[in-house]
Amino acid sequence: MATHDYDICPECDLLLNAALPKIGEKAHCPRCGLLLSRPRKRSIERTFALSIAGFILFFPSLLLPMVGVTIMGNISTGVLYAGVLALFNDGMEAVAIVVFLASILFPLVNISLALLISGHLYFNHYHPYLATCMRWMQNLNEWGMLEVYMLGIIVACVKLMALAQLNFGWGLYAFVALLIITTLLTSNLDNVLFWQRIHELRKNKHHAG
């Protein structure tokens, strides 16, 4: 028995004959229904392009004002990182750290790792830390919560509508664009293919060296 003829469902541990779905097809586990693989068209190129775009968009959405409120003649503007600072100043350090990690650090690390990995794969360049980066990217994916933050902005705006005038800044538009880019990024990133390519690069490196 050779391991490459088989596949295992990660959620129900069923041993399967390896299937190679083509682009546009989906392979599901016959026993528990889990989506096992879903190959994407030009996954590496698209991931590379999207992660460059996401990396560039990250800075305006972090630094430019997103929402401005006017209450009784007083104006204040909200920036992505300012919520973290405000919570910190109120003595809610733990919540501030959680918000910082979920809305700033993890999304940024995720995009940077996607950029590094897809860049290496695109240029067929091996690096011994590729597998480690890939592992981190997979594990951090769940903890970056930009889309949940977007919903938080919407609910906060609805709550403020009654007592304040709202106006939206460039930061918010950049944030929405970033959100779309990261969503496309996760749906275009084909983990199975990425692991295979990392493995191939490593084998080639060993043969050449």
Add this chain to the structure above:
Amino acid sequence: MFYSGNVSMNYAKTSIMQAKDQGFIRCHDCGALSETHHKLSHCPRCDSLLHARHPHSLQRATALLISSFLLYIPANIFPVMIVNQFGAGEPNTIADGIIELFDAGMIPIGLLVLVASILVPSSKLIGMSALILCAHFRWQINARRWTKIYRAIAFVGRWSMLDIFMISILVDLVNFSGIQIIAGSAATAFASVVILTMLAAENFDPRLLWDNQQNL
């Protein structure tokens, strides 16, 4: 047939249905298969630690779940934010915030917050407890259905952070001499509940549900 989609993954023909009992381990990180009899400690493809099942899955999930149950009480009793208007502070619990939205006629947004901050966390706590009990007592259950429930729990968990993000935005935006919003003590408890239940779901191994089934 059981599968949906257009590629059939066939069962490998053997009498025992769990890959672990057939001598195969799948790497948790990269998905590569290794054979148990090689007694490898690390994945040959990506060098991460190999485990047939998540180590101490039920113990860790139970501990995290009990902590979230305990923190769920202060998260709902104490105010998540306090609105200071001209010196008079008005504390708001999670439920107050939702009632306020309904009173203002914002029904869809009110429902959204109701789902994200009350229905999701409470059904997650109940669902995870049921999953842990099923796995621990080796109950004969419909494993396919419970795996789907597990997947739903793992998927919706992060959306409960909505309330925490909303508070961080309001605290920053509404900070004037006449009116101020400050975060309350329940915010810490609620954020911990969300994170601990996410960790509990991550540590729970759904394969344990399948290991216990006598007739698959």
